[in-house]
Each structure stands twice: as structure tokens, then as C-alpha cells.
Amino acid sequence: MQVGDKISFGCYDWRVLDIQNNMVLIITEYMIEQHPYNNYAGDVTWADCSLRKYLNGEFYNRFTAAEQSRIISVLNKNHDNQWYGSRGGEDTRDYIYLLSIEEVVCKYFGDSSKNLENRSAKQRYWFQRKDKNNNKRRATFDGYVWWWWLRSSGRDNRRAVYIHGDGNIGIQGNGTFRYNSNTIHPSTGDNSGGVRPALWLKL
Template structure:
């Protein structure tokens, strides 16, 4: 196999994926585009990543789209689910996932530029948004797969202000730290809901 690099786009299954990290013989990848729109959970009730319907879907129906050879390359990992840095709402228990969503530390500190100082030292005016002028916002913008000229917002697995909200990336790349409604997403969008960009660790 040719040498792979962070930032490179690869094909796996039916999707194109961006390499976010490489460790030894494995790579963390995330879909290059928002591949579909789904609710975070199928009931409007308190939940965390561990119990939400989107996690069940990604590790069930979505995972089963891959053939056996592809499944053998998807590495199960233990994910830490941290509390909301501003509101203290609980991230829930650690989870073992084959397919997962990125969390706020992934998108702020690790894989889309480093804005960690703003995360670990929250400003007093940070109540709804992470930082409108953050230099790394443009790195977090994502396009819809079926309309590559259209940006949309996409879910993270991190909890929002309360346990019926989850953090998300706005269309402009800023982070909605208060979160969107887990069932209806951004209610002003009507019937549309949050974008899904699955991530996984792939055996190279």
C-alpha cells in the first residue's frame, strides 16, 4: 500500500473519507461530506451518546453496509465522552464503538486546527457559540453529499447545555456549544435535521 498522509482523501466502502490521524498501522477517518441527515435521538428525552439512536444506527444498520472484508478493517475503540465544558452537562459513560461521531475536543484541539486555549479557558461571553472569529472555523465547514455546493450543520457526540441537546458544527464552521434539539435539530430548519459525518479507526 502506498504511504498515506494526514489530510489525504481515501475511498472506503461507498464513501470518500478524510484521514485525520495515523497511528502505527491504523488511521482515524471521517467522511469528507455530510452523508445524510438524521436526528441525534428518536425520542425527545434526556440522553447521552451511549444511549442515543444515532449511535445505535451507526454501529448497526450503517456498519452493516460494509462487506465482511471491510468490517474486518474497522477497529473497535473505547471513546471517552466528556462533559460540556460550559454547562457541565454529562457526557455519559465511556463507549466501545466501531463507528462514532467526533467530539468537541476532536474538532477544537486535534484535527481541524488547534483552538484548545479557547476551549479550556472559556470566555464569559461564550454561551451559545464557541468563537465566531476562530481562525479554524473554515476547516470545520462541511458540504452535503447530494449537493456539494451546499453547506450544512453536523452533529458531534458531545452533550449540549442540557441532556436533550447535542453540540454541533454550524454551516460556517463555528461550534454550537449550547447544542441543538436531539429530536428536531434546529427547529427553524423545518423537517431537516443534523448532518452526519461518521468517523472510524481503519486498519491499514
């Protein structure tokens, strides 16, 4: 198995992002659903949001007992937003989770760390429109290009960072409870963010 390979696990197709000894980090190849980041208005971080509870509860329970035995619990660091200083919240122990902005920018979709560490004045709302790795972050839901959530906080704790349809990163974030936009997904009629779960799997 190599990084970049596609595998099947449960009822989903996944892409391999990392390999460590007898474990692999995988993310769904496509967005599997649309969900708000949180089910109520107000400040929230990944540790307390309803999407985290859903992924580690109802979604996790869709896997068989044998499959669950292969999913590894990991400790995730949740850093404050580098641009706005909004709280990242407590570190979390997760079976299934969303990637952070650091993981998406520096590790698993090409190395754009220079843009993260040496941000320009143009990076107020977006990461870097011409970043060479944007195309690697693009994904679809139900056959249509759509945007998907990261777990990192946006410009305040009523927003969370996301990947735009063109692969660019919305560092200011979208609303965690309601996303105020007339843009809706053509097959669902919903404007909520897409979900691409990630997990570490025993081989």
C-alpha cells in the first residue's frame, strides 16, 4: 500500500494519506454527506461541536464490530486560528474526525507550509488563490464539486475553516450553525458543508 492509493472500508471509498508502521490514515474520497458544523448558534470549537459527536457516535456505529476494532483512537491537537486568534479548543480523543488546516496545508495535500508560516496581507479571507496545491484539495459530493469542512476555527468561534470548491481554503470560515448563502447543492437543495471523515486504520 502506498500514499495516494484508494481502498474500500465499510461502505465507503477512501484515499490513503499517510502510512505509519501497520496503520494508515485515510479520508473519504468524496464527501459522504452534508452537515452543519454545529446544531445551534453560538461559539463552539471542534471539541464540543455536534459534527464531532455525530462522527464519533452515529457515524462510527455504522461500522461493524470487526471494522470498529480496526479504527484507532487518536489524540488530535486543535490549534488557535493563525490569522484571527480564535480558540481551537481542547485537544480531543477521536475515532473519526475532520482534518485541520495544518494537516491540509502542510502534510497531506502537498506542502504549502510557507504560505501558512509567512502569510501575506492578501490572505485575509482566503488562504492563497494561486496555491499550486489547491487542485489536490478539490472534492465532490454526489458528482458535483462542493465545499467541505475542516475542524479548525474560523475568524471567530461561530465559524469553521473550510475547503472551497476550487480547493482554496476559507481561513475566515463559514457559519457553524447556518451558512448564509444562496448557493445550494444542485442535487440536495442544501447549502450545508460537505463532510469528508478521516480515521487511522489498522492494517
